Amino acid sequence: MDLKFSAHVEDFRREVRHWFETQFPKDIIEKYKAGQPLATADVRRSEMALGAKGWLASAWPKEHGGPGWSIEEQYVFDEELERAGVPTVTPMGVVYVGPVIYTFGSEAQKQRWLPGIRDGSNGWAQGYSEPGAGSDLASLEFSAELKDGTYTLNGHKIWTSAAQHADWIFLLARTSRREKKQEGISFICCPMGAPGLTVKPIVTIDGAHVLNEVLFDNVKVPEDNRIGEEGKGWTYSQYLLGFERTSYARIGGKRAMLRYVRALATAGSPGTNERLIDDPGFAMRLAEAEIAVDGLEMTVFRILSAVAAGGTPGDAASTVKILATETHQQITELFLDAAGPHVGHRGPSSGTTPRDVATYFAGRAQSIYGGTNEIQKTIIARKVLGL
Numbered sequence: 001m002d003l004k005f006s007a008h009v010e011d012f013r014r015e016v017r018h019w020f021e022t023q024f025p026k027d028i029i030e031k032y033k034a035g036q037p038l039a040t041a042d043v044r045r046s047e048m049a050l051g052a053k054g055w056l057a058s059a060w061p062k063e064h065g066g067p068g069w070s071i072e073e074q075y076v077f078d079e080e081l082e083r084a085g086v087p088t089v090t091p092m093g094v095v096y097v098g099p100v101i102y103t104f105g106s107e108a109q110k111q112r113w114l115p116g117i118r119d120g121s122n123g124w125a126q127g128y129s130e131p132g133a134g135s136d137l138a139s140l141e142f143s144a145e146l147k148d149g150t151y152t153l154n155g156h157k158i159w160t161s162a163a164q165h166a167d168w169i170f171l172l173a174r175t176s177r178r179e180k181k182q183e184g185i186s187f188i189c190c191p192m193g194a195p196g197l198t199v200k201p202i203v204t205i206d207g208a209h210v211l212n213e214v215l216f217d218n219v220k221v222p223e224d225n226r227i228g229e230e231g232k233g234w235t236y237s238q239y240l241l242g243f244e245r246t247s248y249a250r251i252g253g254k255r256a257m258l259r260y261v262r263a264l265a266t267a268g269s270p271g272t273n274e275r276l277i278d279d280p281g282f283a284m285r286l287a288e289a290e291i292a293v294d295g296l297e298m299t300v301f302r303i304l305s306a307v308a309a310g311g312t313p314g315d316a317a318s319t320v321k322i323l324a325t326e327t328h329q330q331i332t333e334l335f336l337d338a339a340g341p342h343v344g345h346r347g348p349s350s351g352t353t354p355r356d357v358a359t360y361f362a363g364r365a366q367s368i369y370g371g372t373n374e375i376q377k378t379i380i381a382r383k384v385l386g387l
């Protein structure tokens with residue numbers, strides 16, 4: 001098996017790297033690398049820079065305005081984006097709802113929403129979870145009542161990432177209570193500026209504001225804002241989760257972090273000059289993490305090949321979700337060991353930054369979002385292994 005990329009893909013890598021180094025806003029990269037919070041204007045500017053180049057919706061097919069890249073090109077692009085220190089693209093628009101709109105939406109909906117997602121001018125948020133519905137998502141209570149072509153939305157969404165930066169939110173809403181609970185759910189889009197909609201920040205233990213509560217009090221949206229058929233929202237939501245869970249792989253970021261850990265462990269510690277890499281236990285853990293990333297990479301390539309052939313990530317995406325989470329946590333733990341007492345301080349003795357520490361803490365939450373790892377194991381047992 002030849003695991004090297006072709007000369008064409010390596011040329012493509014050079015082109016992407018050059019563009020990031022010369023054309024992408026430098027101040028945003030510096031702010032992001034320093035671990036400073038990005039304002040909505042920074043997020044928009046960052047994503048619109050990619051959008052203007054036609055590179056924001058990097059995995060979309062050409063027919064929907066994407067670059068139509070091969071799997072290898074998409075992979076190399078992601079790797080270079082991480083390498084350059086460009087902020088991670090907010091996935092709710094391009095990665096999550098975009099494919100749902102171009103697969104299940106009407107022509108009018110495609111015309112209305114895809115351009116703003118593709119060029120980065122519109123941010124989106126994901127309204128799935130509720131205070132009483134997380135792992136058991138199908139028991140959600142958020143209601144959408146249809147009368148004379150208008151839905152009235154009432155309910156409480158929670159843990160809504162990046163809602164403060166969003167222009168739109170896609171929601172799972174109960175439109176009927178007659179059938180089994182999955183069948184009474186519809187997939188509806190709502191502008192964040194709609195009267196009756198309130199965003200309340202949730203600040204997490206690390207001091208960051210990513211999460212929010214979103215409250216709906218008689219919010220009105222036209223029936224046209226429902227994607228696909230009424231009562232089929234569950235099917236669309238699971239299709240979306242396949243893309244979401246596969247997107248957690250972020251191989252480029254993991255490889256960059258591994259290189260970083262190896263460099264820290266190979267440098268002698270100040271004063272004693274002892275090298276952590278000479279500790280056989282540490283060296284073995286580092287090698288195990290590197291091998292785990294190789295395994296994850298192969299799994300992702302398999303899933304992306306299925307998508308390129310017209311399939312969907314399907315339930316195998318649950319495997320990626322678990323592997324991606326566990327390797328991410330493995331690597332960030334190695335990082336903390338390698339950085340030692342200087343962790344989080346920028347300086348010649350460690351070379352680390354506060355964002356590295358934030359990455360460690362954020363990695364804990366990955367076991368929870370996108371459906372907890374326990375729930376992914378149940379999906380694999382039931383749907384992949386047929387147990």
Ligand SMILES: Cc1cc2nc3c(=O)[nH]c(=O)nc-3n(C[C@H](O)[C@H](O)[C@H](O)COP(=O)(O)OP(=O)(O)OC[C@H]3O[C@@H](n4cnc5c(N)ncnc54)[C@H](O)[C@@H]3O)c2cc1C
Pocket residue numbers: 125126127128129130131132133134135136158159160161162211365368369370371372373374375378
């Ligand atoms: C950082 C972060 C960002 C998020 N962003 C979003 C977002 O943008 N939009 C959104 O809609 N949601 C978001 N979420 C919410 C996330 O999807 C839910 O937190 C998650 O699905 C778990 O639901 P819960 O919090 O209600 O926990 P619960 O469902 O109450 O689970 C609590 C614990 O019980 C376990 N458990 C529950 N049921 C079972 C079972 N049947 N078998 C075995 N174990 C079980 C779970 O694994 C978990 O450990 C985010 C969460 C986090 C942490």
